[in-house]
Amino acid sequence: MRGTLRSTIPLLTVLLAGACSTVGGEATPGSVSSSLAVPLGASLPSIDESPRGEGPLIGDATGEPVFLHDYYEVEGDTLDDVLRSMEERHPGGHNAYTTWHVGWKYEFVSRPLACELSSFWTVVQARYTLPRLVRDPLQSPALLEEWERYVGALRVHEEQHAAFGQEAAREMERLVAERYTRGTNREGLRAAIDQACRTILDETRERERAYDERTDHGRTQGAWLAGSIGRDSAPAAGER
Helix, strand or coil: CCCCCCCCCCCEEEEEECCCEEEEEEEEECCCCCCCCCCHHHHCCCCCCCCCCCCCEECCCCCCCEEEEEEEEECCCCHHHHHHHHHHHCHHHCCCEEEEEEEEEEEEEEECCEEEEEEEEEEEEEEEEEEEECCCCCCCHHHHHHHHHHHHHHHHHHHHHHHHHHHHHHHHHHHHHHHCCEECCHHHHHHHHHHHHHHHHHHHHHHHHHHHHHHCCCHHHCCCCCCCCCCCCCCCCCCC
16 A cells, blocks of 8 residues: 555634533544545534533543545456556545544533533544455456455555544543543633643554554555456356
8 A cells, every 4th residue: 555644624613602511622633525524513412411420421422433435446457457547546646545533522510610521522433545446357366366355454454544543532531531520710621621632633643653654554464466467368258
């Protein structure tokens, strides 16, 4: 694989003010344009305003991560042809890539001379972009076998990229539960939580870059095609 694209867009902040509580959050790091795009906000659950027990609820509204898949078609009767097709058609200059988002939301309750966190949760969304081989009767079993091996290795590599987003979300929930449940005022507590989450994202991106360097963008995991596997002889009449 030639590389893994990581793009960044400006941080999106959503703030909804209530009579005695606040909900807010952010989504990052970035996205690619696609007709299958799903707004991150659409995955967020409604806010439960029922009375809370002791301490904030952390991660109770997270839900399952959202995984989206985009494909681009490649063609060829030999691996050399397939490689050329990927060179011509891959989006963003990479044979495969993954983008992920982590959004976080919180609720606060005002107390005399203090502000308390009543709930905090995260939402994770990942989008994979992978090649899909158009099947042809002239493609040999050896070519198809090598292609399946290659795509399987690509998936393993890209799934680990998505896992970085899930790890960041878990670390956010752990850190907020340990350190950011109470403050002197709402604005200060909200700013502290946002800064802590951004720091976790920065640290996660560094680990992700190290992962690509360590695996040579998936090559050490088998995500490479060497070429040279040819086509079968033309099928006899009636054979498909």
